[in-house]
Every structure is written in structure tokens, then in C-alpha cells.
Amino acid sequence: MGNYIGVCHIHSVHSDDGLLSIAELARFFKERxxxxxxxxxxxxxxxxxxIGSREMAEIVQECRTVSDEKFxxxxxxxxxxxxxxxxxxxGITEAIQSKDWKTIVHEIHAQGGYAVLAxxxxxxxRYPWENLKMLDGIEVWNGNKFINFPDISASLMLKKLRKNGHALSGIFGxxxxRHENYKQLSIIISEDELSVKSVVQALKIGGFLLHSARFETDSLAEFSPVNRWKWYCLGWLFFKSRNLAKRIQSMLEKMGIKIPEPLLKIPRKFYYH
Ligand SMILES: [Zn+2]
Ligand SMILES: [Zn+2]
Known part of the structure; x- marks a missing residue:
């Protein structure tokens, strides 16, 4: 039995906004x-x-090529x-070409994969309850933007689903x-061997720990009341400031004022997905 540290939710050049190839991603995370x-x-x-079937086959092949006994x-x-x-x-190997929630989740499960709301x-x-309960996990901390704390509304959503008998887990993604997105936000599994199958299996049974630079918790992702309040308030402030930035941007655009590209980069970097 070994402890394996992993990272969830990473993009390669196959996403049009990812900068690293799959081989470069593997190197980057192996080095860490x-x-x-x-x-x-x-x-x-x-x-x-x-992403069509041919590109998906390339992705699967590239993932196999960069994988070995250590990664x-x-x-x-x-x-x-x-x-x-x-x-x-x-953990899927076939392309999914749908924009319908239920079809997407059915296809993920038919391929033996793990479905997480990001x-x-x-x-x-507010997502429909019958859609939420089909999922296997909810991303309770997304590391992409400058928010450096969990999303309390997502963890409350998870708690409500679990209370109603749906065995979803919390995920740190x-x-x-690109390189500057890196922060310590990982998942630790304990398995007999390291393989695609064992990783997906550990995710499915919720047998993992969520790890950040400051704390570690289990896949239930429940936080102390003090932290919940602190992060809830910080999240609220994030939205207020994001919505204000959006409003200022659209107001200036309506007035015909062209915002210089370097200035637009600031809200994009911090707020916009
Ligand atoms: Zn993403
Ligand atoms: Zn996304």
C-alpha cells in the first residue's frame, strides 16, 4: 500500500488555452x-x-506514453x-460531444469515468437537483484564479447532497x-498500485485526502465553522468586486470608450473564467 499524490483538473495544449503539452505537464508535476x-x-x-475521436485517441496515447511506474x-x-x-x-478514453448535462454524465459513467462539477x-x-445528484463529485476549491480558499457554497451544496443520500465527494482542482497557475492543491490516495484504474477507483469510493499548503481534509470537505464563515465572506467579497469590474467594463463599452488591452488583462487575470 502506498500514498500517491495527484493533481486534478489540468489542461494541455489540446485545450486552446493550455500552454503545456501533455509531456511537459507530466515533467512539471513529476519534478514537484x-x-x-x-x-x-x-x-x-x-x-x-x-475534441473529436481522432484527437481524443491522440490524448489517450500521449497519456500512456508519459506514464510509467512513478507517474x-x-x-x-x-x-x-x-x-x-x-x-x-x-478517466475516460472516448470523445464526448454533447452539451447536455445528463448525456455528458451518462457517457462518463458508461466509460467508467468520474464526473465532477467544476x-x-x-x-x-443554481443547478437542478436531479442533475446534481447524478454526479460523483463537486470541485470545492478551484485553483485557477486568485481565490486562495475553498468555495463554501460548493461545500454546502455537497453537504446537502450527501445528507439526502447521494454519495458525492469534494475535490480540489x-x-x-500555465506555470503561473501552480499552487499546492492536491489529492492523496492510498492504493496498492499506481495506475489509471486505481486512481479512478480511489476517486469513486471517496478514498482520498484533499491537501493544500495550509491544511488537509477528507473527501467530505467539511470545514470548521470559523473557516466556513471566513471563506464565505471572502467569497462574497470576490463576487461583489468581480461584478463591479464587469459592470464598469460594460458601462465603458456602452459609452464607446475602448479599454486598452493591457488594462483588460487585469480583470481577466483575477476574475473572469
Ligand atoms: Zn478547467
Ligand atoms: Zn472550467
Whole structure:
């Protein structure tokens, strides 16, 4: 039995906004003592096109090539439903070309994969209960933007689902696109061997720990009342400031004032997904 440290929710150049190849991602995380990575490339991409079967086969092959006894790259996708819900499909090998929540989750499960709702925080949307309960996990901390704490509304959503008998787990996802996105946000599994199968299996049974630079918790992702309040308030402030930045941007655009590109980079870097 060994403890294996992994990173979930990473993008390669197969996502049109990822900067590293799968081989470069493997090198980057191996150098930082990780044992596995869960690749989740965008499908559809930003231009609306899906990753097709040929590209998916390339992804699977590249994941196999970079995997060895010390590091495993688990193939997968980040699908989009309703245009405002991202679903991580971890451990799948066939392309999924749908924007329908139920079809996406059914296809993930038919391929033996693990379905996680990514960054519910970014969309500020209430998802239908019957859709939520189909999932296997909810990303309770997304590491992409400057928010350096868990999403309390996502952890409360998880708690409510579990209370109603749905065995979902909380996930920490890095949402890594480029080097500067890196922070310590990982998942630790205890398994007999390191393989795609053992990683997906550990995720499915919730047999893992969520690790950040500051604390560690189990897959129930329940936090102390003090931390819950602190992070809830910080999350609220994040939204207020993000919405204000959005409003200022659209107001200036309506007034015909062209915002210089370097200035636009600031809200994009901090707030916009
Ligand atoms: Zn996303
Ligand atoms: Zn992502």
C-alpha cells in the first residue's frame, strides 16, 4: 500500500488555452513529486469545436506514453453543459460531444469515468437537483484564479447532497493552464498500485485526502465553522468586486470608450473564467 499524490483538473495544449503539452505537464508535476495527474482538456474548446475521436485517441496515447511506474497521467475532458456548467470527465478514453448535462454524465459513467462539477462558484448559478445528484463529485476549491480558499457554497451544496443520500465527494482542482497557475492543491490516495484504474477507483469510493499548503481534509470537505464563515465572506467579497469590474467594463463599452488591452488583462487575470 502506498500514498500517491495527484493533481486534478489540468489542461494541455489540446485545450486552446493550455500552454503545456501533455509531456511537459507530466515533467512539471513529476519534478514537484506528484504521482498522478488528471487531465481535463476543454471540449468544447473556446471556439465551440469539440475534441473529436481522432484527437481524443491522440490524448489517450500521449497519456500512456508519459506514464510509467512513478507517474500516471489519467486521460479526461472538461465538458460544458448549458453553457454555464463545466463537468470534469476523469478517466475516460472516448470523445464526448454533447452539451447536455445528463448525456455528458451518462457517457462518463458508461466509460467508467468520474464526473465532477467544476468551479460552480464562477457561474453563480443554481443547478437542478436531479442533475446534481447524478454526479460523483463537486470541485470545492478551484485553483485557477486568485481565490486562495475553498468555495463554501460548493461545500454546502455537497453537504446537502450527501445528507439526502447521494454519495458525492469534494475535490480540489488546480485548473492548471500555465506555470503561473501552480499552487499546492492536491489529492492523496492510498492504493496498492499506481495506475489509471486505481486512481479512478480511489476517486469513486471517496478514498482520498484533499491537501493544500495550509491544511488537509477528507473527501467530505467539511470545514470548521470559523473557516466556513471566513471563506464565505471572502467569497462574497470576490463576487461583489468581480461584478463591479464587469459592470464598469460594460458601462465603458456602452459609452464607446475602448479599454486598452493591457488594462483588460487585469480583470481577466483575477476574475473572469
Ligand atoms: Zn472550467
Ligand atoms: Zn478547467
Amino acid at each position: 513529486d506528484y504521482h498522478f495527474g488528471c487531465l481535463t482538456d476543454h471540449s468544447p474548446k473556446n471556439d465551440g469545436t469539440f 500516471v497521467m489519467v486521460p479526461g475532458l472538461e465538458c460544458a453543459a448549458f453553457d454555464d456548467a463545466h463537468i470534469l470527465a476523469i 468551479h460552480p462558484l464562477f457561474f453563480e448559478r 488546480l485548473d492548471f493552464h
